[in-house]
Amino acid sequence: MRLPCPICGDRDRREFYYQGAAVALSRPAPDADAAAWEDYVHLRENQPGDLDELWSHDAGCGAWLVVTRNTVTHAVSGAKLASEATR
Amino acid sequence: MADALTLTATTPCYGLLPKTIGTCVLTETDLGALTSVAPYKQGAAGALKDAHGMDFPAPNRTTGKQGARAIWFGRDMALLAGPAPDAALAEHAALTDQTDAWACVTLSGDDAAAVLARLVPVDLSLAKFKRGHTARTQLGHLNASITRTGVDSFLILAFRSMAATLVHDLVTAMESLAARR
Ligand SMILES: [Zn+2]
Numbered sequence: 001m002r003l004p005c006p007i008c009g010d011r012d013r014r015e016f017y018y019q020g021a022a023v024a025l026s027r028p029a030p031d032a033d034a035a036a037w038e039d040y041v042h043l044r045e046n047q048p049g050d051l052d053e054l055w056s057h058d059a060g061c062g063a064w065l066v067v068t069r070n071t072v073t074h075a076v077s078g079a080k081l082a083s084e085a086t087r
Numbered sequence: 088m089a090d091a092l093t094l095t096a097t098t099p100c101y102g103l104l105p106k107t108i109g110t111c112v113l114t115e116t117d118l119g120a121l122t123s124v125a126p127y128k129q130g131a132a133g134a135l136k137d138a139h140g141m142d143f144p145a146p147n148r149t150t151g152k153q154g155a156r157a158i159w160f161g162r163d164m165a166l167l168a169g170p171a172p173d174a175a176l177a178e179h180a181a182l183t184d185q186t187d188a189w190a191c192v193t194l195s196g197d198d199a200a201a202v203l204a205r206l207v208p209v210d211l212s213l214a215k216f217k218r219g220h221t222a223r224t225q226l227g228h229l230n231a232s233i234t235r236t237g238v239d240s241f242l243i244l245a246f247r248s249m250a251a252t253l254v255h256d257l258v259t260a261m262e263s264l265a266a267r268r
Contacts, residue, residue, distance in 0.1 A: 009147070011224070014208060015225055060161075060222075
């Protein structure tokens with residue numbers, strides 16, 4: 001399995017650390033209500049198919065990436081820098 | 088005036104290198120001062136050019152030449168290898184002295200790329216990875232910086248605390264490749 005790092009190019013999966021679904025990019029505002037925080041902390045869709053995930057290229061450039069991976073086929077359809085995804 | 092209390096600095100691979108095995112030679116390399124250069128918003132590339140005569144390296148590339156190189160070292164970071172950093176650079180980039188932090192070795196010989204192919208998950212063949220190309224990647228389980236410095240030579244940096252493992256992994260690969268020649 002290879003991941004397309006926007007900085008380094010296609011790299012082997014073992015260079016990356018897997019964090020999970022990219023929920024951290026949609027963190028509620030500090031003053032959001034309890035329901036929004038409960039949703040953020042506990043509730044997941046968990047549907048099969050394309051999923052945005054956070055991966056760290058920790059043995060490469062060190063950047064955090066948002067990788068879109070199909071959880072059924074493992075096909076990777078893209079990756080972008082997490083810093084740009086949040087803007 | 089040497090006496091029993093005189094301390095002598097040893098290099099990271101002291102007592103481990105050089106090694107000649109098969110067609111390859113593994114030697115320790117003294118790069119001089121090592122300084123990480125992490126640019127602030129603007130001006131670092133110009134300051135590096137003015138102070139040290141080399142461009143700021145693009146990802147996976149090096150600039151400069153032997154004795155004074157800038158090696159791409161990760162996201163928004165280069166490693167200045169050779170000269171002590173010019174004071175003017177500090178205005179434009181965070182500078183960190185890493186001279187004693189890295190074990191630096193050179194692997195050279197006909198089979199150098201084949202040795203690394205056993206350890207590194209990046210295509211280092213000459214067609215893909217030319218002189219001056221560099222990669223932050225893994226060597227065995229070590230995080231490393233690997234630069235092609237010639238047709239059959241590579242500069243390899245790993246954390247100093249892992250110097251013995253670096254040498255062990257490289258020597259093991261050199262031996263197993265030589266045994267199959
Ligand atoms: Zn990368």
